[in-house]
Amino acid sequence: MAGESLTFPWARTLAAEPLAAFIEDMWGAAGGGDDIATLDAMEMAVAAHQPPTPQDSVPCPLSQRETDVLTLIANGETYETAGAQLEVTAHTVRQYLGRIYGRLGARNAVHAAAIATHQGWLPRLDVPPPAPTVLRQSPKAWRDLYRARAAEMLARPGEPVLIGPYGSNSGARNTVRRIRLGLFEEFQPAGAFEATAVRGDRGQWLVRARYLGSAAPTQKGAAA
Numbered sequence: 001m002a003g004e005s006l007t008f009p010w011a012r013t014l015a016a017e018p019l020a021a022f023i024e025d026m027w028g029a030a031g032g033g034d035d036i037a038t039l040d041a042m043e044m045a046v047a048a049h050q051p052p053t054p055q056d057s058v059p060c061p062l063s064q065r066e067t068d069v070l071t072l073i074a075n076g077e078t079y080e081t082a083g084a085q086l087e088v089t090a091h092t093v094r095q096y097l098g099r100i101y102g103r104l105g106a107r108n109a110v111h112a113a114a115i116a117t118h119q120g121w122l123p124r125l126d127v128p129p130p131a132p133t134v135l136r137q138s139p140k141a142w143r144d145l146y147r148a149r150a151a152e153m154l155a156r157p158g159e160p161v162l163i164g165p166y167g168s169n170s171g172a173r174n175t176v177r178r179i180r181l182g183l184f185e186e187f188q189p190a191g192a193f194e195a196t197a198v199r200g201d202r203g204q205w206l207v208r209a210r211y212l213g214s215a216a217p218t219q220k221g222a223a224a
Contacts, residue, residue, distance in 0.1 A: 008046070008050075010050055010051055011049075013051075014049070018049065021049065022045070022049040025045040025048065025049065026042060026045050026046075028041075028045075029041035029042040029044070029045045058119055060116075060119070060121040061103045061104070062100060062103060062104075062116070062121065065086075065096065066096055066099060066100050066103070067116075067121065067122070068086060069082060069086065069093055069096040069097065069100065070097075070100055070109075070112055070113060070116055070122065071122050071124050071125060072085060072086070073093075073097065073109050073113065074109075074113035074116070074117065074122055074125055075125065075126045076169075076199065078090075079093045079094055081196070097109060097112070100112050104116065143186075145163065146163070146184055146186040146187070147186050149161050149163045149186075149209070150186040150187055150193075150211075153193065153209065153210055153211035154211055156211075157210075157211045157212070157213055157214055158210055158211070158212070159210060160208045160209065160210045161208070161209055161210065162198075162200075162206045162207070162208055163175070163206065163207040163208075163209060164200070164204065164205060164206035164207055165200060165204035165205060165206055166204070166205045166206070166207070167205075168205060169197060169205050171205065172197035172198075172205040172206065172207050173197045175195070175197075175207050176195040176196060176197050176207055176209075179193050179195040179207070179209055180193070180194070180195055187209075191212070192211065192212055192213055193209055193210065193211055193212065194209060194210050194212055195207050195208070195209040196208050196209075
């Protein structure tokens with residue numbers, strides 16, 4: 001039927017069971033005879049199975065660039081990481097958000113994202129599945145994990161290594177701050193390691209870190 005107008009195009013989107021029920025009701029309605037009552041029965045069958053027609057969409061007042069910015073922020077990016085992806089500064093991202101708030105009548109980024117999502121203006125919104133339950137580790141277990149991950153980074157300078165998972169975004173971000181400042185013995189001196197909080201494939205929070213220096217002396221000696 002390519003190129004022909006379909007009478008029930010929406011029926012092709014139904015799952016197997018609803019489609020079978022619709023066809024069965026249509027056959028039953030059509031078996032009543034050639035009269036208005038049969039036509040009424042068929043129309044009632046269509047009305048009972050046809051998905052609600054979406055309301056006319058409201059035109060998005062945002063430019064493509066503003067939509068990109070809001071999508072990244074709604075996906076959990078910071079001003080800095082959103083700016084890096086868009087190749088602009090964090091200050092420019094803030095300026096974009098200020099214009100977005102004005103266009104949408106939003107009070108903050110969360111409000112703007114909620115408005116845009118409700119209107120269907122963020123088609124590339126990334127909603128991860130619920131994060132799995134994270135088992136709490138003892139302080140000793142965390143120190144052992146940090147020591148092992150730091151050793152991996154020292155052995156492979158510049159290569160990212162994942163640490164975690166953490167029970168929350170704030171837990172991962174706190175670890176990022178402490179790594180950057182050298183507040184963990186394993187990640188000293190300050191500034192020697194780069195770290196960022198990221199979402200894992202299953203929605204859990206992780207820290208992606210890497211050593212910014214060259215290989216440790218022991219590694220260089222082993223390579224020689």
